[in-house]
Amino acid sequence: MRRIKRVRFGLKSLIGFVTIVAALLSIWPLLSLFAAVNHPFIDVGDLGGGPVSRQPNEDCVRAAVEAVKGRSLERSAVSLMLNRLEHGNRDARVHAAIALGQLGPSADKAVPVLVAALQDDHDVALPAARAIGSIGNGSERDAGEFLAGLFGDQDLNIAKRVEAADCLIEIGQTARLVETMTDDGRICLGLQAMFQGLQRPHSADDASVAVACLTRALSNEEPLNRQFAALTLGVLGAADAVPMLRAAQTDSSVAVRQAATTAIRRINTRDKRQR
Secondary structure, eight states: OHHHHHHHHHHHHHHHHHHHHHHHHHHHHHHHHHHHHHOOEEEEEOTTSOOEEEEEOHHHHHHHHHHHTTSTTHHHHHHHHHHHHHHSOHHHHHHHHHHHHHHGGGGGGGHHHHHHGGGSOHHHHHHHHHHHHHHOSSTHHHHHHHHHHHHTOTTSOHHHHHHHHHHHHHTTOHHHHHHHOOSHHHHHHHHHHHHHHTTSOOOHHHHHHHHHHHHHHTTOSSHHHHHHHHHHHHHHTOGGGHHHHHHHTTOSOHHHHHHHHHHHHHHHHHHHHHO
């Protein structure tokens, strides 16, 4: 009789243990996301005992988000990221904004907090603006106004201004970027951002606005601006701009001539593929 009781007790304990393990496994992706968001860096080194370097943990955050997307944990992940965005340290807020952007439309309830985060440190505000664009519930205007102001801030370092311009392109606000390119400095930075940002998927409207701006820039006084304009027209496959690009092949700048030739070749290659 005692042996039977012991067996029953053992079975109950085993069932309880298995239940706990199963519960932990079911929320493991959420725990992994929490850990990734709260650890801003990951130590990377070789197995032979070589030097260890600290690298941003963004890849781990993105991988953890992918593990919860499309599952019942997604809503809990949004709530968890909202908590980190409001109450975490700066690095946790950065990663929470990145995670919310990656969660996309399912994180629509996070938009008011993300809009408030536009007033945070620039390192937090920029991924918050990207997240607003990714979620896309109509608050892109708020993000666009913030980013346009950031892009025009001459006291801000160039890298941040180019990042703000790139972010405008990413959230579908290329027209807003073009509107703010009102002086030589902004034109130069905006063209650099277009070359970078328009290599990602973008709308036909954004492409149309960009092509008009880039075509005008082919006659800009600065050779660097003409060079970026030509290269970006090639990236866009702007067949209508080929006559202007052919004219740019006689430019006084070698770099511009080379850029125009590269762009024409790229456009022609794309046309052949589409036939």
